[in-house]
Amino acid sequence: MNADFNKNHFELFGLKPSFRIDAARLEAGYRELQSAVHPDRYAAGSDAEKRVSMQWATRANEAYRTLKQPVARARYLLSLEGVDTQEETNTAMPADFLMLQMEWREAAQDARQAKDAAALDKLSGTLRFEEQALLASLENALEDRRDLPQAALIVRKLRFLAKLGEEIGDALEALES
Amino acid sequence: MALLQIAEPGESTAPHQHRLAVGIDLGTTNSLVAAVRSGVAEVLLDHDRQPLLPSVVRYFPDGQVVVGRAARLNQAEDPKNTIVSIKRFMGRGVADIAKYGALPYELDDAPGMVRLRTSAGVKSPVEISAEILKVLRAQAEEAMGGELVGAVVTVPAYFDDAQRQATKDAARLAGINVLRLLNEPTAAAIAYGLDNRSEGTFAVFDLGGGTFDISILKLSRGVFEVLATNGDSSLGGDDFDQAIASQWRSRLGLLDARDTRRVLMKAREVKERLTLEDAVDGEVDLSLGQKVRVHLSRSEFHALTEALVQKSLAPVRKALRDARLTVGDIDGVVMVGGATRMPHVQKAVGDFFGKTPLNNLDPDKVVALGAAIQANILAGNRTGEDMLLLDVIPLSLGLETMGGLVEKVIPRNATIPVARAQEFTTFKDGQTAMALHVVQGERELVSDCRSLARFELRGIPPMVAGAARIRVTFQVDADGLLSVSARETTSGVEANIAVKPSYGLGDEEIANMLKAGFQHAEQDVAQRALAEQRVEAARLVEAVEAALKADGATLLSTQEQADIRSAIAKVHNVVAGTEHRAIKEAIDGLSRTTENFAARRMDKNVSAALTGKTLEEIESK
Numbered sequence A: 001m002n003a004d005f006n007k008n009h010f011e012l013f014g015l016k017p018s019f020r021i022d023a024a025r026l027e028a029g030y031r032e033l034q035s036a037v038h039p040d041r042y043a044a045g046s047d048a049e050k051r052v053s054m055q056w057a058t059r060a061n062e063a064y065r066t067l068k069q070p071v072a073r074a075r076y077l078l079s080l081e082g083v084d085t086q087e088e089t090n091t092a093m094p095a096d097f098l099m100l101q102m103e104w105r106e107a108a109q110d111a112r113q114a115k116d117a118a119a120l121d122k123l124s125g126t127l128r129f130e131e132q133a134l135l136a137s138l139e140n141a142l143e144d145r146r147d148l149p150q151a152a153l154i155v156r157k158l159r160f161l162a163k164l165g166e167e168i169g170d171a172l173e174a175l176e177s
Numbered sequence B: 001m002a003l004l005q006i007a008e009p010g011e012s013t014a015p016h017q018h019r020l021a022v023g024i025d026l027g028t029t030n031s032l033v034a035a036v037r038s039g040v041a042e043v044l045l046d047h048d049r050q051p052l053l054p055s056v057v058r059y060f061p062d063g064q065v066v067v068g069r070a071a072r073l074n075q076a077e078d079p080k081n082t083i084v085s086i087k088r089f090m091g092r093g094v095a096d097i098a099k100y101g102a103l104p105y106e107l108d109d110a111p112g113m114v115r116l117r118t119s120a121g122v123k124s125p126v127e128i129s130a131e132i133l134k135v136l137r138a139q140a141e142e143a144m145g146g147e148l149v150g151a152v153v154t155v156p157a158y159f160d161d162a163q164r165q166a167t168k169d170a171a172r173l174a175g176i177n178v179l180r181l182l183n184e185p186t187a188a189a190i191a192y193g194l195d196n197r198s199e200g201t202f203a204v205f206d207l208g209g210g211t212f213d214i215s216i217l218k219l220s221r222g223v224f225e226v227l228a229t230n231g232d233s234s235l236g237g238d239d240f241d242q243a244i245a246s247q248w249r250s251r252l253g254l255l256d257a258r259d260t261r262r263v264l265m266k267a268r269e270v271k272e273r274l275t276l277e278d279a280v281d282g283e284v285d286l287s288l289g290q291k292v293r294v295h296l297s298r299s300e301f302h303a304l305t306e307a308l309v310q311k312s313l314a315p316v317r318k319a320l321r322d323a324r325l326t327v328g329d330i331d332g333v334v335m336v337g338g339a340t341r342m343p344h345v346q347k348a349v350g351d352f353f354g355k356t357p358l359n360n361l362d363p364d365k366v367v368a369l370g371a372a373i374q375a376n377i378l379a380g381n382r383t384g385e386d387m388l389l390l391d392v393i394p395l396s397l398g399l400e401t402m403g404g405l406v407e408k409v410i411p412r413n414a415t416i417p418v419a420r421a422q423e424f425t426t427f428k429d430g431q432t433a434m435a436l437h438v439v440q441g442e443r444e445l446v447s448d449c450r451s452l453a454r455f456e457l458r459g460i461p462p463m464v465a466g467a468a469r470i471r472v473t474f475q476v477d478a479d480g481l482l483s484v485s486a487r488e489t490t491s492g493v494e495a496n497i498a499v500k501p502s503y504g505l506g507d508e509e510i511a512n513m514l515k516a517g518f519q520h521a522e523q524d525v526a527q528r529a530l531a532e533q534r535v536e537a538a539r540l541v542e543a544v545e546a547a548l549k550a551d552g553a554t555l556l557s558t559q560e561q562a563d564i565r566s567a568i569a570k571v572h573n574v575v576a577g578t579e580h581r582a583i584k585e586a587i588d589g590l591s592r593t594t595e596n597f598a599a600r601r602m603d604k605n606v607s608a609a610l611t612g613k614t615l616e617e618i619e620s621k
Helices: A023-037 A049-069 A070-078 A095-113 A117-144 A146-175 B069-073 B095-101 B125-144 B159-175 B185-198 B237-252 B257-273 B298-322 B343-353 B364-380 B508-515 B521-556 B558-575 B579-591 B595-620
Strands: B021-025 B030-037 B039-041 B054-061 B065-067 B082-084 B107-108 B115-118 B120-122 B149-157 B177-181 B201-208 B212-220 B221-234 B279-285 B291-298 B330-337 B388-390 B397-401 B404-412 B418-422 B434-440 B450-456 B468-474 B481-487
Touching: A023 A049, A023 B221, A023 B388, A023 B397, A023 B521, A049 A070, A049 B418, A049 B521, A070 A095, A070 A146, A095 A117, A095 A146, A117 A146, A117 B579, A146 B120, A146 B298, B021 B125, B021 B291, B021 B364, B030 B082, B030 B343, B030 B364, B030 B397, B039 B364, B039 B404, B054 B069, B065 B069, B065 B125, B095 B107, B107 B330, B107 B343, B120 B125, B120 B201, B125 B149, B149 B159, B149 B185, B149 B364, B159 B279, B159 B579, B177 B468, B185 B201, B185 B212, B185 B221, B185 B330, B185 B364, B185 B558, B212 B298, B221 B298, B237 B257, B237 B291, B237 B298, B257 B279, B257 B291, B298 B343, B330 B343, B397 B468, B404 B468, B434 B468, B434 B558, B450 B481, B481 B521, B521 B558, B521 B595, B558 B595, B579 B595
Parallel strands: B021 B149, B149 B177, B201 B330, B221 B388
Antiparallel strands: B021 B030, B030 B039, B054 B065, B054 B082, B107 B115, B115 B120, B201 B212, B212 B221, B279 B291, B397 B404, B397 B434, B418 B468, B434 B450, B468 B481
């Protein structure tokens, strides 16, 4: 395989591996890359060109998606450092976060059973607030303190929040239809 | 240093023949074909100077097929053999279309997709749609005076894999080379965006004859990025006609199929007139000579169909949520599809977004026009460097896991092309095969999702339960079509799998349909294959020669250049012959020989694209 395909996601867009990222530059880099490799550019090309173009465009989409979302970006940065976030296997959480988890789950369940859209919205707002706080401490752990195990723990917490957020979204959707 | 060639403004330096490519809007009610001529996208008219071809196909016992206005006008004569709104049957089984109520057709529940028993034989929705496409193709070739190199065919954004594949199959059956399947709201956005030079975040509300789509797009400097899409592939103007008709029918009592169709035709006419009139009086002539008076006021109509309008707003809310936006973030709302002419639809959408919807382009034509612009670029008539479409898949793709649950592999609204791999393991000691079931949809239970394909991975080396690593890769291409592959990674055993679609049509079935369409079957099929291979050979040789001219000297060794030239010569040697298999072999040989070259050219393009930014980075340091 060629060298460019072995670049990491950051290098692909000409960026330095970092959690702090210039969103505008990422987007500009993505668009320039897609403009060069997108299958629409090769619709009149040979089958080989079409195939290579699809692989590259797929790769560009994957890299962009990963770097655009902060949690995915953190997970990816950690993987570059050889740290597995163990989101499926490691369920150990500090006691205070476990308490919060249970509280939120109960609140979500109650609101869903009562078909209370306002309560679901409120909970969703609480989770977003919590998410912002966790993202700030994630940035701190990755960039300033270089505490990678701590960063992995925060990613696991954010993963829990995202899952609960999805469930609330589904519940709201069910109420609407 | 080579001298630079300077061409006349507006002329290309290497003038090549303009390639004839069109955009086709294959609609539930009407279909259109459009093309870019002299730099302007326009709908191509038929013999009667009409832009719209009614999507109605009538079969006669002698095998004759009539498509379009004549078929629509006389549909009540023979409803069983006059097929309307076939788009609603594409990629669907009998159970799916039960919701449309009593239909006058004789249906067969073939595996995957319903079949219709007509007086000209059993027809699949793919064949019936192909009849419409054949007419459009002939119309385009006559209007443009030559054979088409290909077409961009539009599909509802919310069409799933089965419906998309069925559409592509129909085009293939009609002898059309599909350059791309393009989502209808995206096509409309191209036409609007380029016309109005719009920038910002737009919602495209597309209510057609039988399908509903909502797409949220970000437009900036020629990039059309779909942020989210949603919809209902069984909601459209047809349902408004049915609502009126069923109210009248409940008053009229039992009707036969012909009278049912007459009432429905009148319902459509009354609906259309209510866009401008406050109330409409009409008369339906029933088959036994009775005349029935019908009346409907606009307010009655609105009350009767308010639930349908509300039904369209739920997907709008979902799309906004998926895009992580609120109505306040939307800069403009574009209305597409004939059914958006209804005043209460306009009002509901306007109220929802708090903005007057844009409808300055004809809602019937805008999709075909956008498709034509895209076709012109894809055919290579324009570089298209100033335009980039980033579209998404509408529905999540997943695999069945234990207990009938779905494991999502690619989430909805992922930008295409996209690939994602997931690892699975064995459940029993010594297990050597694994059944994979690919589904599409948002629900947790397999039974609530659409089954796309089932296949078996065989030849897994016997191991203890949980030791094998089966890596299943989903790849969705730029048409939004899925392919799946699987392999066992610990042993390196690459088990080949054949995806056996549980929907749509196999290659063999298509070949049989092609045969059935010709009188001297065998010979004509061979001739057609020969013609197709010659076109393909010419296309490939042209593409490779252009690539050699541009980059051959810099990217290839002398030996590599010679190898490619000899592979081209092999194609030239057989292309005049009558053996389509020999041509195919030579084409495949040339394709293989150019694989490395294609990869290197892509690397070069990627480096060129990134150079500007890297410099900028160096400067900023």
